[in-house]
Amino acid sequence: xxxxxxxxxxxxxxxxxxxxxxxxxxxxxxxxxxxxxxxxxxxxxxxxxxxxxxxxxxxxxxxxxxxxxxxxxxxxxxxxxxxxxxxxxxxxxxxxxxxxxxxxxxxxxxxxxxxxxxxxxxxxxxxxxxxxxxxxxxxxxxxxxxxxxxxxxxxxxxxxxxxxxxxxxxxxxxxxxxxxxxxxxxxxxxxxxxxxxxxxxxxxxxxxxxxxxxxxxxxxxxxxxxxxxxxxxxxxxxxxxxxxxxxxxxxxxxxxxxxxxxxxxxxxxxxxxxxxxxxxxxxxxxxxxxxxxxxxxxxxxxxxxxxxxxxxxxxxxxxxxxxxxxxxxxxxxxxxxxxxxxxxxxxxxxxxxxxxxxxxxxxxxxxxxxxxxxxxxxxxxxxxxxxxxxxxxxxxxxxxxxxxxxxxxxxxxxxxxxxxxxxxxxxxxxxxxxxxxxxxxxxxxxxxxxxxxxxxxx
Numbered sequence: 402x403x404x405x406x407x408x409x410x411x412x413x414x415x416x417x418x419x420x421x422x423x424x425x426x427x428x429x430x431x432x433x434x435x436x437x438x439x440x441x442x443x444x445x446x447x448x449x450x451x452x453x454x455x456x457x458x459x460x461x462x463x464x465x466x467x468x469x470x471x472x473x474x475x476x477x478x479x480x481x482x483x484x485x486x487x488x489x490x491x492x493x494x495x496x497x498x499x500x501x502x503x504x505x506x507x508x509x510x511x512x513x514x515x516x517x518x519x520x521x522x523x524x525x526x527x528x529x530x531x532x533x534x535x536x537x538x539x540x541x542x543x544x545x546x547x548x549x550x551x552x553x554x555x556x557x558x559x560x561x562x563x564x565x566x567x568x569x570x571x572x573x574x575x576x577x578x579x580x581x582x583x584x585x586x587x588x589x590x591x592x593x594x595x596x597x598x599x600x601x602x603x604x605x606x607x608x609x610x611x612x613x614x615x616x617x618x619x620x621x622x623x624x625x626x627x628x629x630x631x632x633x634x635x636x637x638x639x640x641x642x643x644x645x646x647x648x649x650x651x652x653x654x655x656x657x658x659x660x661x662x663x664x665x666x667x668x669x670x671x672x673x674x675x676x677x678x679x680x681x682x683x684x685x686x687x688x689x690x691x692x693x694x695x696x697x698x699x700x701x702x703x704x705x706x707x708x709x710x711x712x713x714x715x716x717x718x719x720x721x722x723x724x725x726x727x728x729x730x731x732x733x734x735x736x737x738x739x740x741x742x743x744x745x746x747x748x749x750x751x752x753x754x755x756x757x758x759x760x761x762x763x764x765x766x767x768x769x770x771x772x773x774x775x776x777x778x779x780x781x782x783x784x785x786x787x788x789x790x791x792x793x794x795x796x797x798x799x800x801x802x803x804x805x806x807x808x809x810x811x812x813x814x815x816x817x818x819x820x821x822x823x824x825x826x827x828x829x830x831x832x833x834x835x836x837x838x839x840x841x842x843x844x845x846x847x848x849x850x851x852x853x854x855x856x857x858x859x
């Protein structure tokens with residue numbers, strides 16, 4: 402590992418790319434600490450400290466804690482991610498976008514341009530909503546020092562410009578740095594909470610609220626879960642593909658054996674983000690409503706409640722199949738294979754090949770969805786457990802039969818579980834893979850002497 406790091410800085414081009422990436426990430430962290438004019442940062446931070454388990458907490462996570470401080474990067478890169486997902490979904494139902502997607506580099510540039518426009522529109526809408534919401538908060542500590550249209554225009558302009566600047570930073574990192582820029586911005590926003598998590602754990606250990614045995618369990622679980630995520634993110638099913646020989650002029654092409662890799666987790670972390678947003682949004686809205694029905698919804702969507710657990714798991718499984726069906730089309734894959742003279746041994750080209758690939762993809766997606774569900778529910782189990790008492794008929798019986806650590810949890814705060822851990826591991830693997838490719842291309846050894854590190858795709 403030490404020799405590999407030395408080789409990275411020994412190659413001028415790779416060294417410049419790495420330093421350029423670190424420099425832009427530092428700019429992102431500086432901007433994430435500059436508040437927008439006219440806000441009471443202390444009151445906003447106190448409010449967000451109580452919103453860790455709802456939609457505000459999710460958005461704050463992806464913004465690198467910038468939303469809780471209401472800085473110029475408060476919206477983070479979420480509007481760009483939302484715009485990208487919306488356009489990706491529209492390519493299925495809008496023939497114009499589907500045609501652009503198949504036009505190669507020129508079509509992708511047009512889709513990227515539309516994504517930027519949509520990002521700005523979403524940023525304006527979200528920043529306007531935030532400005533009105535900040536002014537609506539009144540009490541002993543108002544969020545806005547001088548309410549009015551002056552503050553609203555300033556907030557909209559500042560937040561929208563901040564998101565556009567982050568979008569530009571991400572594109573610059575992707576073109577001139579190392580790794581995917583947008584993913585690295587999210588990665589740095591999540592990883593910045595690691596020191597505070599370590600300090601908080603050590604403080605709990607000092608005051609006696611966390612004992613050594615529980616601490617060791619937490620460390621072992623974090624290492625084991627991280628290794629499990631790395632294993633699953635790099636796992637794939639390789640379908641053998643044989644290409645027939647073709648004679649073009651005096652040259653013969655084809656006659657080679659290859660494979661079609663299908664990842665176990667084809668959808669990536671997108672299903673978890675979708676599921677979290679859908680579950681947390683109604684919970685966030687009902688917190689501001691005093692009606693008994695709204696309060697019942699809030700209780701049902703809290704961590705550990707059976708309704709929350711079932712809806713969250715079902716949403717992840719559904720979006721795994723839904724998003725995989727959008728980004729991976731077995732019919733197109735089978736047609737491209739037939740176009741270039743490829744076939745799967747023992748499978749007839751065309752519809753039979755598409756059905757065969759679709760069957761394998763369906764089984765792998767089921768395994769991937771279960772894996773995402775387990776990793777996403779692990780923080781809930783460690784902290785609050787699974788409450789089975791509210792289940793009709795059999796709830797009280799299960800509550801008395803199951804161990805208390807199952808129904809009440811272990812009281813362990815797994816800081817980087819669920820969505821955070823999936824993003825951290827996935828982006829780290831992808832970045833390391835790109836650095837390793839640069840080293841191998843220049844005849845240097847990569848990080849793993851025994852083989853290449855498999856990345857993942859977003």
